[in-house]
Amino acid sequence: MRTQVGIIGAGPAGLLLSHLLHLRGISSVVLEKRSRDYVERRVRAGVLEQGTVDTLIEAGVGERLLREGLPHHGIELRYDGERHRIAFEKLVPGRAITVYGQQEVVKDLIAARLEAGGDIRFEVEDVAAHSLEDRPYLTFGGERLDCDVIAGCDGFHGVSRPSIPPGVLKTYERDYPFAWLGVLAEVAPSSEELIYARTERGFALHSMRSPTISRFYLQVPPDADVAEWPDERIWAELRTRLETVPGFALTTGAIIEKSVTPMRGFVTEPMQHGRLYLAGDAAHIVPPTGAKGLNLAVADVRVLTEALTAFFHDGSTGALDGYSAACLKRVWRAQHFSWWMTTLLHTFDSDDAYGRRLQLSYLDYVTSSEAAATTLAENYVGLPW
Ligand code: APR
Ligand code: PHB
Numbered sequence: 031m032r033t034q035v036g037i038i039g040a041g042p043a044g045l046l047l048s049h050l051l052h053l054r055g056i057s058s059v060v061l062e063k064r065s066r067d068y069v070e071r072r073v074r075a076g077v078l079e080q081g082t083v084d085t086l087i088e089a090g091v092g093e094r095l096l097r098e099g100l101p102h103h104g105i106e107l108r109y110d111g112e113r114h115r116i117a118f119e120k121l122v123p124g125r126a127i128t129v130y131g132q133q134e135v136v137k138d139l140i141a142a143r144l145e146a147g148g149d150i151r152f153e154v155e156d157v158a159a160h161s162l163e164d165r166p167y168l169t170f171g172g173e174r175l176d177c178d179v180i181a182g183c184d185g186f187h188g189v190s191r192p193s194i195p196p197g198v199l200k201t202y203e204r205d206y207p208f209a210w211l212g213v214l215a216e217v218a219p220s221s222e223e224l225i226y227a228r229t230e231r232g233f234a235l236h237s238m239r240s241p242t243i244s245r246f247y248l249q250v251p252p253d254a255d256v257a258e259w260p261d262e263r264i265w266a267e268l269r270t271r272l273e274t275v276p277g278f279a280l281t282t283g284a285i286i287e288k289s290v291t292p293m294r295g296f297v298t299e300p301m302q303h304g305r306l307y308l309a310g311d312a313a314h315i316v317p318p319t320g321a322k323g324l325n326l327a328v329a330d331v332r333v334l335t336e337a338l339t340a341f342f343h344d345g346s347t348g349a350l351d352g353y354s355a356a357c358l359k360r361v362w363r364a365q366h367f368s369w370w371m372t373t374l375l376h377t378f379d380s381d382d383a384y385g386r387r388l389q390l391s392y393l394d395y396v397t398s399s400e401a402a403a404t405t406l407a408e409n410y411v412g413l414p415w
Pocket of ligand 2: 077
């Protein structure tokens with residue numbers, strides 16, 4: 031079997047790449063170890079930058095997103111008994127974000143690929159990448175796929191990054207001393223906008239998926255287990271951390287999903303070796319506080335699509351050679367912003383009373399200085415694409 035681009039992973043990165051390449055007349059095969067049902071149900075992030083929305087619309091997969099996505103023109107920072115709105119329409123006029131679940135993006139992309147006759151293999155076993163420097167090929171479940179280029183879109187725990195010989199990559203990593211407990215609930219959001227709440231008991235985030243589904247996160251210890259978090263405990267903790275301002279009451283409902291996600295920053299440099307190109311979580315991870323993970327994956331894929339188009343249409347390798355360098359500036363900006371938002375809003379056991387006062391003072395600065403609030407807003411909605 032032969033294709034131009036062998037893609038490992040049917041997350042947003044792999045699926046979008048396959049679809050954008052198809053629109054340029056470039057063939058690909060996507061190899062995914064999980065089932066279609068699994069990847070379509072996996073609950074992940076849900077904040078799309080304008081550049082991500084534009085990319086999906088241009089790719090012809092924005093119809094449901096435009097219909098069901100929720101445009102947001104601000105977020106709330108809540109701390110010390112007060113609420114403060116970061117007003118995008120004032121600070122970054124004309125720019126906003128759209129709340130639309132990642133698994134909805136995945137569903138839309140799979141439907142578009144299959145409708146166009148795309149080749150996605152689900153539940154494939156033992157995917158491995160070989161001969162990365164010349165005539166690369168993939169093997170899986172006893173089959174062989176020859177390709178000109180391999181795209182490693184298989185997330186943080188995938189096989190593509192470890193297939194690069196030792197010593198080639200330099201990795202940068204920071205583990206945070208806490209995790210997020212993510213909760214999906216069948217209840218109308220208690221707020222029109224996202225609430226990022228900093229309390230002495232830890233961080234809480236109120237987000238949403240639709241007018242009838244709410245999404246919440248709680249800062250929890252790094253080794254937390256969902257078994258320790260029965261529904262009543264989750265609601266009690268969300269109340270304690272969110273009902274801190276006058277007039278706000280949290281509406282509760284049926285919890286339909288919960289999971290614990292570790293918090294980590296990670297970057298690999300370069301994001302390529304030979305004919306293997308890494309995109310999305312395979313190359314970098316951000317803590318989710320800045321809502322950048324999915325948007326970075328889409329940004330990588332856009333750069334890679336342009337480079338592959340130049341390669342397959344004109345035989346030029348310049349853009350492919352510069353792929354990693356072209357992506358890493360945005361990747362590092364997002365790393366910094368995500369680290370900044372995380373340290374601004376979480377409680378660190380290592381912080382003494384002095385450290386906590388510094389954090390509150392910085393929050394006061396961000397919410398009272400237009401320059402500081404603009405820094406937050408322009409990074410949150412996404413720097414220009
Ligand atoms: N063989 C085949 N597929 C694999 C393998 C493997 N060995 N290992 C992982 N995969 C698949 C996973 O099952 C998953 O479907 O690769 C896919 C990777 O998808 P994601 O983890 O969603 O990563 P990506 O497409 O880069 O999406 C960007 O950023 O912040 C996050 O939540 C955001 O998940 C999103 C990510
Ligand atoms: C989400 O809705 O899943 C979400 C929102 C904002 C974040 C992270 C996750 O910062």
